[in-house]
């Protein structure tokens with residue numbers, strides 16, 4: 001048992017902190033939030049420094065490190081700014097399908113560009129009538145000549161306005177039973193692809209520096225060589241994909257919680273009410289103690305889940321715990337940080353309301369908190385005869 005980060009992990013953590021403190025400009029973050037700007041240049045810079053797709057092997061442009069390292073980066077970025085973290089950390093979203101299940105040829109072709117920040121990726125799973133119930137997707141891919149022909153609609157797709165490439169989950173065998181009828185296909189040239197229409201879904205609560213879009217596929221042709229993994233194994237691949245990607249989501253939440261907590265702590269020491277700092281009221285002391293404890297607990301869950309992945313023993317329940325509890329702590333702490341700031345917390349100038357708006361989505365995407373609890377409960381209870 002060793003709770004210390006390795007020297008390399010500590011270096012990555014320090015480098016991520018230094019990068020975020022140097023490059024995440026507060027005014028720019030507020031502008032991205034208000035004007036829905038995708039920070040394209042920042043993504044390039046983060047990639048140049050090796051923070052994008054850090055988990056990919058070095059031969060494919062990554063740093064050859066693990067998910068724990070990705071979590072450290074996500075956490076450090078989110079402590080500094082909750083708006084600028086997601087676009088930088090998730091510019092590789094979806095490409096984990098290739099990293100985990102792709103051929104060497106696919107890895108060589110796509111991963112280095114994504115890791116270099118030259119190419120943005122997205123993951124196209126959710127459909128208008130099927131989010132949590134992923135086995136009910138209806139988008140199909142039929143074989144025709146050397147191609148798949150894709151028809152259907154995906155929705156809520158992060159990065160879609162900027163994405164060059166992405167992974168889509170589709171039904172490839174309508175006759176096959178549920179769970180073995182689905183495949184994952186890689187799509188190139190998303191913005192110029194014939195048969196693809198991308199529409200921005202408009203205003204949303206937070207994460208406004210990323211686009212959230214509907215993507216309609218109308219006889220969209222993709223070469224059959226773009227199949228990722230095995231035909232019919234798409235559902236299983238998707239579940240394994242989420243077991244991996246959910247953990248950095250938990251890490252981002254821990255970072256947001258830590259950032260909001262630090263703001264609340266500083267404010268509570270400065271703000272005087274009834275002649276004394278807010279931090280001196282026992283109620284505030286207890287709040288701060290609870291917040292610090294929850295963050296520490298969530299952080300340890302995230303690190304352990306990531307460590308299990310890196311050691312070849314991924315644990316679906318633990319990954320779900322890390323994401324569910326991390327996201328819950330993120331939302332709870334941001335809420336309490338607003339409260340500790342009083343009326344000022346509700347106003348944009350103090351940023352904690354922005355933190356709160358950014359934290360909330362973490363309880364919804366990549367599996368809602370209810371679905372995370374199902375995953376945990378299934379592992380705990382097992383099959384009942």
Ligand SMILES: Cc1cc2nc3c(=O)[nH]c(=O)nc-3n(C[C@H](O)[C@H](O)[C@H](O)COP(=O)(O)OP(=O)(O)OC[C@H]3O[C@@H](n4cnc5c(N)ncnc54)[C@H](O)[C@@H]3O)c2cc1C
Pocket residue numbers: 122123124125126128129130131132133155156157158159204207212361364365366367368369370371
């Ligand atoms: C900003 C944003 C970005 C997103 N980015 C992406 C992306 O990049 N790619 C992508 O594919 N998707 C993305 N999503 C979609 C997201 O993953 C889904 O919204 C989420 O999985 C929930 O699906 P749904 O919205 O259809 O809700 P539903 O599945 O309709 O669920 C509605 C409610 O019912 C609950 N519920 C569902 N099933 C059960 C059950 N069995 N028992 C108890 N409660 C249940 C849910 O937890 C939820 O509270 C994004 C969503 C948003 C809002």
